[in-house]
Amino acid sequence: THITVNEKTRMVDISAMKRAISSRTCVLVASAPQFPHGIIDPVQDVAQLGLKYGLPVHVDCCLGGFLLPFMEKAGFPLPTFDFRVPGVTSISADTHKYGFAPKGSSVVMYRNKELRSRQFFVQPDWPGGMYGSPTFSGSRPGSIVAACWATLMHFGEDGYIDSTKKIISSTRYIANRLKSVPEIFIFGEPLVSVVGIGSNVFNIYRLFEALVEKGWNLNSLQFPASLHLCVTLLHTKTGVADKFVLDIEDSIKEIMKNPNAECIGAGAIYGFAQGIPDRSLINDVAEAFLNACYTTKSPASSNGALAVLNGDAAKV
Ligand SMILES: Cc1ncc(COP(=O)(O)O)c(C=O)c1O
Known part of the structure; x- marks a missing residue:
């Protein structure tokens, strides 16, 4: 469930988050900071809710993961947002953003081993052998891990x-x-x-x-x-x-020479798309765009087969 943010501060509305908690809630998430306007949620308040209701609290520090931890030493102190806050149980930090490492590398940290074990996939009975993977994806490129490590060592x-x-x-x-x-x-x-x-x-x-x-x-x-x-x-x-x-x-x-003039270009599409009440239409357009990215000109012999490429999530 997406919890509304305060209109002025753009921080998550803690009372709304509290009201949204039910027996189906499995985790609370705070952003540090969120992507749209770069605002840090009140992590300590979210963590308090987590403690009160016995829920894990994840801090999405993907964007800020290589800024926030260094802000105090850089001369810009902040309220604590990490494992020093009781109740915070996991934190994500993207090495590929302000860590300056290649895309495809990222970090998720857990408060303890028990929580970390929940991300593993283990299948002991597979005829292909006893299978255990530490992450959601199976095969992963070692080159990106090595380049990421080298980047971390380079910056220090x-x-x-x-x-x-x-x-x-x-x-x-x-x-x-x-x-x-x-x-x-x-x-x-x-x-x-x-x-x-x-x-x-x-x-x-x-x-x-x-x-x-x-x-x-x-x-x-x-x-x-x-x-x-x-x-x-x-x-x-x-x-x-x-x-x-x-x-x-x-x-x-x-x-301001003509403040009421209409917008043209990509901006106009964004403005128009926001006003469409049936959001499934936007889904359809986004899917059509992504399908177009995957579609190749089929060679005459291949009977229209489609090539599938690995790519980043695209912002439509
Ligand atoms: C706050 C925040 N969380 C998560 C993500 C997702 O990161 P990725 O695209 O690497 O999965 C982003 C990307 O900008 C982000 O800003």
Whole structure:
């Protein structure tokens, strides 16, 4: 069940989470931070609920896994979000995000061995031999594990503290500058690396389109309509943050010449898709898109067989 977030802070609504707990609840999840607007949930409150109702509490630290643990040493202390909080039972951290390791590597940590055992798959009676796999997937590439380990060793704690310092200070600089642009607003208090932007004055997807045109790689978001910048090391280079703010200010000047103009391009599709009440139609479109990604031109002899490729989840 997706629990609603507070409209202003964008943090999970703890009373709503409490009300949603039933005999069918198997785990509570908190984000540190969540993807859309980069907001950290009140992990300690979620953990308290977990303790009270005897439920495991997972902290999704996929995005923040290589930022949050270094923030204190980087000079940006935060409320504790990890195993120091009683009640937190597992944490995920993506090495392939701010750990800078190759995609396909990630980490899930458990408070104890008993919980970790639950992720194993064991089949002692298989005619192919006694089968035991530590993860959901069977065969996995050792090359990615090796490259991930090499990356961790290359950066080391000092390297991650340094990247955290640069990324957090750039994010907060951008967020603070944008807070004084009257036509837009920032979602909640972005403490980590994502700045979510909305507007009550014009269609925010027009700003998205204008910025993409200027070469920025942003994410458009929905419910509510918004966009975000996910700050990486590239954005911490001299002048980049200022250029981003300047491009936003220039784009808004242009937009405000006709604030009610319609949005065109991908932004228009996003705006339109949000307004369709039958969400199954969006599912159908997404499936058609993914099927198109998998479809190859069939050689005349293969009778229309489809090739299946391994790929990333695609954002439609
Ligand atoms: C907060 C959060 N959790 C989980 C994920 C999923 O990560 P992946 O795409 O590596 O499965 C993401 C991806 O951006 C994320 O931001």
